[in-house]
Amino acid sequence: MEPNKPKIIKDYNKLDKNLQEQIKLVYSDGFADHLIHFFDKNGIKVTALPFETEDKYYMLRMTENEAIRIVDEDDDFDEDGFLKNEVKQDYEDKYSDLDHVADQIADINEDDD
Secondary structure, eight states: OOTTSOEEEEEGGGSOHHHHHHHHHHTTTOSGGGOEEEEOTTSOEEEEEEEEOSSOEEEEEOOHHHHHHHHHHOTTBOTTSOBOHHHHHHHHHHTTTOHHHHHHHHHHHHHHO
16 A cells, blocks of 8 residues: 555445445455454544555445445345356456556455465
């Protein structure tokens, strides 16, 4: 993460559709296993899903239960919580020119090894 990027703490459901699609592509195996914890400016522990764009670093507030529910209720994911292959292919084609998406996918794949 670049230190000069603004950090945005936001709820997933308040993001625009394109940003949600990019996040689904990066976290194609669901969100719950990728949540991190940090303390906000008031010292309150927050659980969030990190996501970086070219110009911003997002911390998407959600609990583990919310992360599971979001994926369960999203038709883009299958019953096992994985992004459906045809949806994944569509999003890969749509966002192939965005380096930040490819970089984050590569980082997650390295972490899984």
